Amino acid sequence: MMAPMPPAADTTASPRTGARSQTERPSPASGTYSGWLFAVTIAVAAFNLRPVVTSLGPLLDQVRAGLGMNPTVAGLLTAVPSLCFGLFGFAAPAMARRVGPIAVVTAGMGAITAGVLARSFAGGTAVFLLLTALALAGVAVSNVLIPVVIKRYFPDRVGPMIGLYSMALSAGTSLAAAVTVPLTGALGGDWRYGLGIWAALGALALVLWVMIALVKRERGDRAGGPAADRLPITRSRTAWAMACFFGLQATGAYVAMGWLPKIFQDSGVDKGTSGVLLALTMVIGVPVSFVLPNLAARRGDQRLFVLVLGSCGIAGYAGLALAPATLSWVWAILVGLSNCAFPLVLTMIGLRARTAGGVVQLSAFAQGVGYLISIPGPILIGRIYQVTGEWYGPLGFLALLLVPQMLFGLRAAMARHIEDEAVRPKPAEVEA
Template identity: 35%
Template structure:
């Protein structure tokens, strides 16, 4: 068992496995509050006698809260530190998810949902910082665990909430059971702290070597701006698909059950994508080529739905699923295209907060276009254009170099080699 000289945290095989388990459990906690609601939304509507605007607000909350709270995550991290920040994130999720299942008023239900989403939003931004700082030499492994677990945290609640609610004959059980995951994450995180295996971020790696990290605002970096646009455009794709793909298939004349199967195919893409996309980015395996192929695949999927939706419908779903590899790739870019952990934190906050603004707007735009045009042609052409732009920004975001280098002052650029940590495009 060793102690890192740079960050003063204990390491070792057992502690590394515990840290990896913490990443997996926290990442699995960052989606269920959102993905478990849809399967029992009808029951929630009936229980609280919701108006249409109230239902619409509940479904729009994830993107809105992720965007708003993402901006405060870095100041929150600086003030509380890594351990207390993620502790607070997990605690908010536990309280929000666990308590909302037992309340009787809609306002309290919505407020507790916001509480859980706020915790998820903080975790979205801060967990990549832990990934980067705790596994500096094995970031690819930790990033893969992070992205795969995010996919699992989205998929399992979406699939299992309704069966659990049906088995117990109570929708509240179907929602409340997902508080178990962040509870386990909370316990594991505390144990990891007691084992003194969580990095202290009082000093970054650069400061430990006598260099001062860049202080210019993150949007000065072109790479960070392209990453934010890429993240936002892929988020538009994801949220539109989750909300509208089954209806697109049903409006084309496909059986509702089969339409649900098509959405299952689309969402399942997050699992292999979570394994493969971080490896592509972190190991530099033709990253720009693959980022463009994700966009091309999404374009083909939308064109199939537009032109021949009932001909080989599973093929269009598979194309959209491969296009969904863009999400874990976008997350991997945050750690793969930054060096200093303070820059990772700032980039994560900027990319995700900006991106989720688009994620909140995209489904509303598609709904508006559908209402104005009276059919799916205009909305699907809109999504083709979104996917093309996703390919362009992905190509630019995946270029060699790091955000750190673009933020560096002229003095830092002239510093001896090794002072800034090197490039991410290996």
């Protein structure tokens, strides 16, 4: 049973803003043949949003050797995704207002396909970094605008559609991390083929999105919200809470992806098993990412889910610190459940705005600021480990970060709308 979304369907004037909702339903896609095709198109796009990152990690040593990349530049690669997600994500609303979110996501799929394919032929480090940044730019704008597309074309199916999107994203993340190395071996052992093969899925997504763009034929201002309706979003406490919640959960997720195998290996777990445990951490997010948004959308607020996921993280990090080799699969599952704050925050972005334009702004603000917040996390964790030589300090720090994450999450999860908070002062009030 799909959850209705009253806020998404609200077409009455807000008592505080005096503005009529801009959540337009030009051609709701749910429940039709074209709707199913659109849903598949969104899922294929989501599947392509992480392989550009997770396919590189397992082959990083080979890439370094092949390009003559020094360790400092290789370390920079771990921070580039968050930086690009933040910076390019901020540009997404202006682009959507100009040509519409569907056209921008279509261009994003093109950037991902071109960047992933072309970087596999790069002859030097600088070109490789630039082409990786091109692909990440496509990921960034798609990160921001796919939830907006869902809000607009599936207004009464926001929870299930965010669930589908999150599940496909988690599946792409897990599959790229798990099969890139054996796939490279099957293709002759050259890292260029192992990275470039993922452009094939990008090309499929591009074809599907071109078809959708031709059918929908969006207009920019209508899709992104007219300039007069743009909110001073920095005045909204909910928007700031959402951004901080997003940034802190992203910190935990990137640390887990980057450091979890090392944590297990230092406790005596062999490399093969540590890789399986990392895969378990990511795979657990696939079914949860599908179910959680639907459950969250049924409730007036999502504070219960914020507390449950945060508590899973604290328990998982405590287990990793005290007995990492004992019940290691339990700690991996708990950390994976904690990382499911990602589909939860995506769901909340769709619920905390009344209008399509509001979702665009909130999505860009929360993800842009959030990813910038997440940049120092993995670097700081590595520094603490380097200084102490043990994992007690880094894991304790991660557990401690979950406290403000839950506090910001509790504020962001309250049943409020940014349009009611980001109120523009009336001219008379400005003069006074």
